[in-house]
Amino acid sequence: MGGPCEVLAEIADEVTARKVVEAVAACAWRIELKFSRYRPDNIVARINASAGAPVEVDEETANLLDFAALIHRLSDGMFDITSGVLRRAWTFDGNDRIPTSAEIDALLPLVGWSKVQWASPVLTLRPGMQIDFGGIGKEYAVDQSIKLAALASDAAVLVNFGGDLAITRARDGNRPWRVGIEGIDASDPRASTLVDLAAGALATSGDTYRYVESERGRLSHILDPRNGRPVSGAPRSVTVAAPTCTNAGMLTTLAMLRGSEAETFLESEGVRHWVQRILPVARA
Amino acid sequence: MAAAASAAAAAGAIDMADKDVKIGAALAAATCSLLGVAPSVSAAAEAESKWDIDSAFLYYGESDGRVKDFSVSSHATRDFGDQRKLGLDLSVDSLTGASPNGAIASDGAQTFTSPSGRETYTTPAGEIPLDDTFLDTRFALAGNWSQPLARLYTVNAGLGFSSEYDYQHIGTNFGLTRDFNQRNTTLSAALAYAQDTIKPVGGLPLPLAQMPDAVDDDDDDDMSPANRGDASDTKNVLDVLLGFTQVLGRHTILRVNFSYSDASGYLTDPYKILSVVDPVTGELIGRTPAPGESGPTGVYRFESRPDSRRKEGVYAEMRHDFSGKVLQVGYRYSTDDWEVDSHTLESRLRLPFGGSNYLEPHVRYYQQTAASFYRYSLANTAPLPEFASADARLADMSAATVGLKFGHVTAGGNEWNARLEFYRQMAEAPNEFLIGSQPGNTQMPDFDAVILQFGYRFKL
Numbered sequence: 096m097g098g099p100c101e102v103l104a105e106i107a108d109e110v111t112a113r114k115v116v117e118a119v120a121a122c123a124w125r126i127e128l129k130f131s132r133y134r135p136d137n138i139v140a141r142i143n144a145s146a147g148a149p150v151e152v153d154e155e156t157a158n159l160l161d162f163a164a165l166i167h168r169l170s171d172g173m174f175d176i177t178s179g180v181l182r183r184a185w186t187f188d189g190n191d192r193i194p195t196s197a198e199i200d201a202l203l204p205l206v207g208w209s210k211v212q213w214a215s216p217v218l219t220l221r222p223g224m225q226i227d228f229g230g231i232g233k234e235y236a237v238d239q240s241i242k243l244a245a246l247a248s249d250a251a252v253l254v255n256f257g258g259d260l261a262i263t264r265a266r267d268g269n270r271p272w273r274v275g276i277e278g279i280d281a282s283d284p285r286a287s288t289l290v291d292l293a294a295g296a297l298a299t300s301g302d303t304y305r306y307v308e309s310e311r312g313r314l315s316h317i318l319d320p321r322n323g324r325p326v327s328g329a330p331r332s333v334t335v336a337a338p339t340c341t342n343a344g345m346l347t348t349l350a351m352l353r354g355s356e357a358e359t360f361l362e363s364e365g366v367r368h369w370v371q372r373i374l375p376v377a378r379a
Numbered sequence: 380m381a382a383a384a385s386a387a388a389a390a391g392a393i394d395m396a397d398k399d400v401k402i403g404a405a406l407a408a409a410t411c412s413l414l415g416v417a418p419s420v421s422a423a424a425e426a427e428s429k430w431d432i433d434s435a436f437l438y439y440g441e442s443d444g445r446v447k448d449f450s451v452s453s454h455a456t457r458d459f460g461d462q463r464k465l466g467l468d469l470s471v472d473s474l475t476g477a478s479p480n481g482a483i484a485s486d487g488a489q490t491f492t493s494p495s496g497r498e499t500y501t502t503p504a505g506e507i508p509l510d511d512t513f514l515d516t517r518f519a520l521a522g523n524w525s526q527p528l529a530r531l532y533t534v535n536a537g538l539g540f541s542s543e544y545d546y547q548h549i550g551t552n553f554g555l556t557r558d559f560n561q562r563n564t565t566l567s568a569a570l571a572y573a574q575d576t577i578k579p580v581g582g583l584p585l586p587l588a589q590m591p592d593a594v595d596d597d598d599d600d601d602m603s604p605a606n607r608g609d610a611s612d613t614k615n616v617l618d619v620l621l622g623f624t625q626v627l628g629r630h631t632i633l634r635v636n637f638s639y640s641d642a643s644g645y646l647t648d649p650y651k652i653l654s655v656v657d658p659v660t661g662e663l664i665g666r667t668p669a670p671g672e673s674g675p676t677g678v679y680r681f682e683s684r685p686d687s688r689r690k691e692g693v694y695a696e697m698r699h700d701f702s703g704k705v706l707q708v709g710y711r712y713s714t715d716d717w718e719v720d721s722h723t724l725e726s727r728l729r730l731p732f733g734g735s736n737y738l739e740p741h742v743r744y745y746q747q748t749a750a751s752f753y754r755y756s757l758a759n760t761a762p763l764p765e766f767a768s769a770d771a772r773l774a775d776m777s778a779a780t781v782g783l784k785f786g787h788v789t790a791g792g793n794e795w796n797a798r799l800e801f802y803r804q805m806a807e808a809p810n811e812f813l814i815g816s817q818p819g820n821t822q823m824p825d826f827d828a829v830i831l832q833f834g835y836r837f838k839l
Contacts, residue, residue, distance in 0.1 A: 159413065238414050338407065341413060
């Protein structure tokens with residue numbers, strides 16, 4: 096899941112606690128193995144190696160593709176699971192290498208959900224195109240895990256996969272879970288914000304560790320798939336509370352894609368959100 | 380280049396903002412369809428349930444019209460958050476039927492003075508004598524509070540009370556647990572102290588005194604039955620328990636308990652007697668009630684037990700989760716200064732099926748050696764021992780239980796269950812306890828029992 100995974104639970108007996116933790120761990124591993132783009136042997140690898148041939152997918156993958164297609168439409172093409180090939184040009188590892196316009200433009204024909212044929216359950220990509228569930232997978236895993244945790248026990252459980260988290264219910268005594276949102280300056284613990292969560296989920300999107308340095312400052316790892324360039328004015332970190340982690344995660348991603356309009360977008364959506372920026376918003 | 384790209388991105392963002400389309404509802408609906416969950420956690424589902432109540436109705440019935448017990452019990456837990464919990468137990472038992480009085484079967488009918496000392500009852504020839512005046516209602520109430528003390532400590536304290544017409548119990552307990560090793564190891568210590576008051580009908584029989592004739596109610600209203608002492612006595616019990624729980628790997632838990640119990644005071648059963656027999660024939664010594672009186676037709680003595688008993692025990696239990704099927708195996712060894720050594724082996728296997736049901740087979744085997752003062756009967760020529768009891772529960776005894784429990788969890792998270800168990804108790808009187816020609820001719824008060832329980836667990 097690209098980060099530490101933890102389960103917090105208010106359970107006195109060890110048998111139940113084990114049951115919950117094992118259910119979550121099994122779910123996390125299942126989704127990681129099935130949808131990680133780093134695995135050579137899963138459905139994502141099969142699709143990405145299809146070289147233009149149609150691939151029939153299973154029901155769960157089809158549901159995720161339907162979901163991705165819908166978000167693509169809702170975001171006017173800003174959310175796109177085919178945008179991963181842009182990483183061939185952009186390596187967000189803190190370096191200062193900015194790709195040339197030609198490099199980016201050469202990749203753009205391989206980017207765009209509108210270029211794929213999706214007739215559930217058959218997906219056909221253009222040769223060279225790839226998909227990546229990185230923008231959905233972790234939040235989806237949190238939601239599926241919390242569902243299993245709730246089935247395994249009626250206790251209060253919190254599942255946290257690298258900062259994306261969900262709870263089964265409020266803590267015993269109807270007390271909310273208190274969750275810290277890490278400040279963008281991780282070395283200063285006082286900078287973290289405490290959020291009370293009595294139901295639902297929290298997701299965070301940010302560039303704390305993923306960026307490119309340029310003479311204009313740090314470029315966010317949020318790429319606009321429509322032009323292959325980093326979104327301007329993206330916040331350093333966006334956290335959203337929503338009924339499910341997938342829902343929250345989509346809102347953080349869409350807010351990031353709005354760049355300097357992130358706050359405006361979240362305000363208009365009327366969701367609880369926490370946006371962190373370092374510099375005043377730079378307008379183009 | 381970069382400036383142009385930024386401008387394009389910003390323009391896109393502004394375009395969308397201008398449209399002012401809220402995507403929240405569509406997104407929430409899409410998410411729910413992806414995850415297969417209800418759109419949001421409803422306020423009703425979030426409503427705090429205050430009490431968790433486990434209630435049960437239990438029937439226990441012994442064979443041959445012996446003891447029957449109907450019991451209604453309820454265990455309620457209220458969670459105040461932060462692992463602070465209040466537990467309340469309430470139970471009402473109704474016992475009826477007959478219970479062995481300790482006398483041996485005889486070739487002739489046997490008449491006994493009842494425990495009250497004012498009536499008699501008669502057992503037919505060849506049968507184990509049962510005292511059928513046995514009837515009682517027991518009421519019990521207990522409360523327990525537990526809460527964290529410091530980060531890894533939990534403390535609990537409780538008070539219990541129970542009452543029957545001839546027996547009162549009041550007890551208090553205190554316990555402390557501490558987690559170690561990332562909560563994979565738990566050590567616990569518990570202390571319980573109880574004071575019981577025994578007030579038998581007719582008063583406390585004098586130890587090993589002979590069962591007298593019945594007192595005639597009509598003309599001796601003020602007269603107490605003979606061979607009785609004080610009206611009541613007390614018993615104090617101190618229990619110490621040290622426990623160790625260890626998580627062994629992903630699927631296994633081991634628990635080991637050491638227990639020490641020190642009982643002192645009146646430990647005799649005031650309703651149990653022994654037959655006095657001829658040292659050669661092993662037959663009951665006959666007796667004739669005084670003229671005009673009714674009373675025992677044989678010589679019987681009230682039992683007598685030491686006034687202290689110290690018990691030590693060790694219990695080990697292993698639980699293993701075979702992918703959802705949980706096997707629990709436990710063994711207990713107990714020894715005491717009455718020389719009752721016992722072994723208990725018990726196992727349960729929980730088998731979930733169909734998503735919301737489980738079956739749980741249960742087997743238990745128990746075996747003990749006789750108390751040093753256990754006697755099948757007393758010889759009338761021998762000097763009286765200091766202590767003697769013919770209670771089969773102090774004899775060489777074994778018992779087996781087999782049972783099956785079925786449970787169903789409802790959609791609302793409540794559970795109902797039913798349990799059916801069969802119990803068989805078999806006692807033996809080895810030759811060392813037998814007199815004259817009794818060997819090969821003994822008859823122990825063995826019995827079978829059936830246990831039927833219906834339980835319902837719900838939140839309030």
